Amino acid sequence: MNSLFLGLLGVIGTLIAYMGALYIYQKYPYPILLPVFVATVAIAITLILFHIPYDAYMQGGKWIDWLLGPAVVALAYPLYNQWEMVKKYPFPLLAGVGIGSLLGITTGLLLAKWLHFDHQVIYSLIPKNSTTPVAMEITESLGGIAPMATVFVMIAGIGGAITGPAILKRLGITHFLAIGIGVGSASHAIGTSKVMEYGVLAGAVSTVAMSLSAVVISILSPILTNILM
Amino acid sequence: MGNIHAVAKILLQVGILSIFYVIGTKIQQFFHLIIPGSIIGMLLLFMVLLTTKFKTKWVDEGAKLLIKHLPLLFIPVTVGIINYLSIFNGKGILLIPIAFISTLIVIVGSGGISQYLARKRVNDHE
Numbered sequence: 445m446n447s448l449f450l451g452l453l454g455v456i457g458t459l460i461a462y463m464g465a466l467y468i469y470q471k472y473p474y475p476i477l478l479p480v481f482v483a484t485v486a487i488a489i490t491l492i493l494f495h496i497p498y499d500a501y502m503q504g505g506k507w508i509d510w511l512l513g514p515a516v517v518a519l520a521y522p523l524y525n526q527w528e529m530v531k532k533y534p535f536p537l538l539a540g541v542g543i544g545s546l547l548g549i550t551t552g553l554l555l556a557k558w559l560h561f562d563h564q565v566i567y568s569l570i571p572k573n574s575t576t577p578v579a580m581e582i583t584e585s586l587g588g589i590a591p592m593a594t595v596f597v598m599i600a601g602i603g604g605a606i607t608g609p610a611i612l613k614r615l616g617i618t619h620f621l622a623i624g625i626g627v628g629s630a631s632h633a634i635g636t637s638k639v640m641e642y643g644v645l646a647g648a649v650s651t652v653a654m655s656l657s658a659v660v661i662s663i664l665s666p667i668l669t670n671i672l673m
Numbered sequence: 674m675g676n677i678h679a680v681a682k683i684l685l686q687v688g689i690l691s692i693f694y695v696i697g698t699k700i701q702q703f704f705h706l707i708i709p710g711s712i713i714g715m716l717l718l719f720m721v722l723l724t725t726k727f728k729t730k731w732v733d734e735g736a737k738l739l740i741k742h743l744p745l746l747f748i749p750v751t752v753g754i755i756n757y758l759s760i761f762n763g764k765g766i767l768l769i770p771i772a773f774i775s776t777l778i779v780i781v782g783s784g785g786i787s788q789y790l791a792r793k794r795v796n797d798h799e
Contacts, residue, residue: 459745461748462742462745462748480748484752498753498755501752505749505752506749509747513691513695513714514687514735514739517711518735518736520736521729521732521736521737521740522736522740524719524722525729536787536790540790543782547783548779552771552775555774556768556771561765565765569771576750578711580747581710589757590750590753591753592754594747595754600773600775600776604776604779608777608780611781612784615781617781617785619791622788622791625787626785626787629783630776653783659708662712663707666707
């Protein structure tokens with residue numbers, strides 16, 4: 445099989461898996477049935493069943509993967525749209541995102557180091573609270589394993605989206621800014637879609653927090669890794 | 674014909690976003706920066722939107738599409754976990770609670786400080 449055909453097969457297979465997973469999630473919107481999770485498992489099982497090497501699948505997968513770059517660039521659009529709000533609440537936003545990013549990197553790194561995990565594993569854990577494409581790039585530049593990083597990003601996303609709002613409520617943290625900043629800077633896009641249920645304003649705050657924390661985490665990760673490792 | 678026009682517009686806008694991405698990557702390589710090229714591209718687009726006559730309607734449809742289907746774009750890399758499943762054997766299973774607990778600390782820490790500052794701001798005005 446030539447690589448062009450193989451590539452097309454990979455792209456079409458991924459699209460079918462994604463659309464199927466979207467359909468399932470629309471019918472049964474449980475966090476555990478998140479489209480990216482279901483589609484990933486479906487493709488992984490297909491590859492294992494038919495003895496298709498991952499590299500062969502990535503002939504096409506890398507075309508989809510490349511678009512992550514422009515997708516991160518696209519986050520400038522919601523950030524620009526919400527700029528008036530950012531100017532209205534600069535201190536809660538910057539302090540919340542800054543402290544959140546700092547806590548996420550240091551606690552993940554120190555807990556994993558304390559349990560003597562390999563450096564490669566720790567580097568993959570460090571950027572887990574940023575959105576997937578950013579986490580992948582940070583992990584690769586630190587020397588970690590990108591697919592592992594995406595698993596941690598999903599744990600941060602799904603775990604935070606399910607439990608975050610309830611825990612904040614129990615602690616008396618109910619301000620829309622606090623919910624948006626807390627869940628957005630910890631659980632990125634998955635958390636943001638959950639926060640949308642608390643109102644358009646909290647959702648917008650969460651989107652901004654996610655975009656800002658992508659920038660802050662990418663700057664802090666290499667610096668803190670240097671200091672703490 | 675309307676559909677073809679809409680598709681062409683989105684493709685063109687994704688193309689514009691891609692140019693920002695490529696420029697961001699080049700800047701990162703040239704100056705050996707630690708920030709990912711995509712983030713540099715994002716900051717660049719943001720600055721251009723804020724300071725020049727560059728209009729959001731030149732990128733809005735493409736940006737909305739890419740953000741809406743972000744999960745599709747990271748499926749290929751996530752599938753790569755099949756080559757690393759052994760990491761979660763034995764002690765490795767602890768990585769899941771570590772990631773989860775660390776995330777809860779972020780939510781409470783950043784939510785707490787945001788609420789404190791948001792309320793403080795209101796009180797200062799009174």
